[in-house]
Amino acid sequence: MSGLPNYHALKVDAAKCIGCTHCMKACPTEAIRVIDGLAVIDHERCVDCGQCHRSCPTRAFYVEQDDLAKIKAFKYRVILFPSIMIGQFPEKYNETQIYSGLKKVGFTHVFEVEQPIQLLIDSVNEYLRNEENPKPAISTYCPAVVRLIQGRYPSLSENLILRKAPHDLAAHFAIERLLLEGAQRDEIGLFYATPCIAKIASVKSPVGERESIVDGIVNMNHLYNEVMKVISEVEVEDNSVQRQNLSEEGILWSLTRGESRHFGSRSIAIDGIHNVVRFLERLENDQVKGVDFLELRACDQSCAGGILLTGNRFLTVEKLERRAKRYPSAKDISESTIRVNIEELKQKLVIDSISPKPLFIFGKDRVKAMDKMTRAQRIVCSLPGIDCGACGAPNCHALAEDMVNRKAKMSDCIFLQQMWEDEGKITAGKAHLNVQKKWGTDRFKADCNKRGRRNEGF
Amino acid sequence: MKLTFSIQGGDFTHAGHPSSEVKKVLKQLDIDGKTIKNIVIALYEAEVNVVAHAWMGTVSVDIEENKITIWVTDEGPGIADIELAMQAGFSTASKEVREMGFGAGMGLPNMKKNTDELQIESEVGIGTKVKMVNYFS
Numbered sequence: 001m002s003g004l005p006n007y008h009a010l011k012v013d014a015a016k017c018i019g020c021t022h023c024m025k026a027c028p029t030e031a032i033r034v035i036d037g038l039a040v041i042d043h044e045r046c047v048d049c050g051q052c053h054r055s056c057p058t059r060a061f062y063v064e065q066d067d068l069a070k071i072k073a074f075k076y077r078v079i080l081f082p083s084i085m086i087g088q089f090p091e092k093y094n095e096t097q098i099y100s101g102l103k104k105v106g107f108t109h110v111f112e113v114e115q116p117i118q119l120l121i122d123s124v125n126e127y128l129r130n131e132e133n134p135k136p137a138i139s140t141y142c143p144a145v146v147r148l149i150q151g152r153y154p155s156l157s158e159n160l161i162l163r164k165a166p167h168d169l170a171a172h173f174a175i176e177r178l179l180l181e182g183a184q185r186d187e188i189g190l191f192y193a194t195p196c197i198a199k200i201a202s203v204k205s206p207v208g209e210r211e212s213i214v215d216g217i218v219n220m221n222h223l224y225n226e227v228m229k230v231i232s233e234v235e236v237e238d239n240s241v242q243r244q245n246l247s248e249e250g251i252l253w254s255l256t257r258g259e260s261r262h263f264g265s266r267s268i269a270i271d272g273i274h275n276v277v278r279f280l281e282r283l284e285n286d287q288v289k290g291v292d293f294l295e296l297r298a299c300d301q302s303c304a305g306g307i308l309l310t311g312n313r314f315l316t317v318e319k320l321e322r323r324a325k326r327y328p329s330a331k332d333i334s335e336s337t338i339r340v341n342i343e344e345l346k347q348k349l350v351i352d353s354i355s356p357k358p359l360f361i362f363g364k365d366r367v368k369a370m371d372k373m374t375r376a377q378r379i380v381c382s383l384p385g386i387d388c389g390a391c392g393a394p395n396c397h398a399l400a401e402d403m404v405n406r407k408a409k410m411s412d413c414i415f416l417q418q419m420w421e422d423e424g425k426i427t428a429g430k431a432h433l434n435v436q437k438k439w440g441t442d443r444f445k446a447d448c449n450k451r452g453r454r455n456e457g458f
Numbered sequence: 459m460k461l462t463f464s465i466q467g468g469d470f471t472h473a474g475h476p477s478s479e480v481k482k483v484l485k486q487l488d489i490d491g492k493t494i495k496n497i498v499i500a501l502y503e504a505e506v507n508v509v510a511h512a513w514m515g516t517v518s519v520d521i522e523e524n525k526i527t528i529w530v531t532d533e534g535p536g537i538a539d540i541e542l543a544m545q546a547g548f549s550t551a552s553k554e555v556r557e558m559g560f561g562a563g564m565g566l567p568n569m570k571k572n573t574d575e576l577q578i579e580s581e582v583g584i585g586t587k588v589k590m591v592n593y594f595s
Contacts, residue, residue: 287474287502369486370521373459377459
């Protein structure tokens with residue numbers, strides 16, 4: 001599968017969206033506007049963090065995925081998934097039953113992605129030892145954070161660690177292992193079960209790579225439902241040999257502090273996209289001193305809080321921590337168990353470069369840009385400053401910027417309209433029509449079953 | 459384009475607001491990251507100086523096509539010997555301020571290092587006026 005430029009899996013269902021503005025306010029890159037009563041995502045700005053999906057009370061956001069039937073085309077059908085998937089299943093199923101369930105769904109080989117994790121630990125440590133690489137080094141584990149940095153903090157792009165994520169490690173590892181078993185490369189189909197939208201985008205259009213090696217992506221909650229249909233209630237035959245390379249460190253990797261515990265003498269782990277934003281602001285201002293390593297994750301509780309998961313994030317964390325205790329340390333897994341050429345595999349983890357892609361530029365011509373910004377500043381003075389969102393922009397400042405970029409009109413602000421009405425500049429009828437045009441007639445109808453009411457999203 | 463901010467002496471919690479705002483504007487103008495960083499560091503140091511030593515101050519920013527000029531003016535104790543204050547490590551900060559992690563005597567030297575032009579005028583008992591200029595590449 002070739003890398004698609006700027007692929008986004010997130011879509012808005014026009015039949016469900018009521019233009020309620022929750023998503024617009026939650027977006028960390030101000031990528032959403034409400035236009036004609038519907039949320040519209042600016043794909044240039046979107047970093048795939050999934051905050052909109054999470055905040056939507058009507059579940060209007062949906063995520064594209066590949067058809068599971070695509071696996072039938074391959075002789076060797078591999079499912080790659082992060083360990084957190086195991087934490088989704090009810091306690092009564094053990095991992096042997098879950099592995100066996102995945103095979104019943106149609107896969108021939110089951111690989112948790114965080115293996116052999118010691119390779120990645122060594123590779124990142126090698127990177128950190130190089131004095132030339134800027135500090136603090138920032139993990140590239142979370143693809144939403146990588147895109148956020150490229151777009152909103154472009155000058156920090158050089159701090160990103162040029163190493164791939166566990167799903168790439170496992171994909172290469174799985175291929176090498178199957179080749180050893182006698183498979184041909186084109187007989188191997190790799191599917192990745194994702195806990196989040198950002199991983200979909202990063203697999204379909206990888207940052208810093210030419211193409212993706214994965215053949216298909218399936219949403220974790222979808223795969224969970226498929227497995228639950230066929231999972232065996234009774235004890236199945238032992239398949240623990242497939243988890244020989246799985247370690248305590250690997251299982252904990254996708255949780256908060258999963259990476260930072262291994263790296264640097266001073267490291268920080270931050271989860272939740274808005275926490276990450278606040279910290280990056282400080283870092284960009286050079287107000288963070290002496291830190292070597294940063295683990296930044298878009299979701300609260302890291303991948304256990306991924307939006308495509310079924311289970312409660314805190315229960316998932318607890319289950320994984322318990323599971324990890326039963327596994328050996330990554331250092332104790334011998335190279336003979338790994339079997340593939342470790343140096344070659346390590347080479348495949350290296351990324352050439354990650355370039356900045358600034359998102360908030362007001363145009364290339366500096367004089368014109370300054371003129372626009374000055375006008376936007378003046379407009380802000382006339383806006384109410386309460387960021388109500390009734391104009392369809394996330395805050396008054398964003399509206400002013402949209403206005404000077406000809407994406408919005410003065411009359412989009414209901415406060416200005418109200419004032420103009422009072423001053424006799426427009427008629428009440430015209431003002432009402434303006435709002436109706438923005439939000440549709442439905443918003444004015446009395447409806448006791450209105451969707452998106454309070455509590456509906458909980 | 460012009461921007462102005464006010465700073466409250468002693469308010470360490472909110473030090474950094476003007477420099478963050480100026481940074482946002484410069485990023486929107488596509489100024490290169492290194493220049494922005496220099497400006498932000500210099501302005502932050504100036505802000506912290508006002509917070510740590512003075513009673514109140516203002517930040518005025520003027521951005522033109524090829525340069526940015528920042529004036530940080532305060533009402534405060536003033537600097538008795540500017541040359542001495544420019545030396546790395548020289549500090550008159552109080553014990554309390556140092557305990558908060560400020561006042562290491564690097565403020566003015568850092569401002570000098572990160573600006574293309576730096577002018578300081580000060581009158582003891584009245585206040586200090588700092589002018590910083592950075593040119594865009």
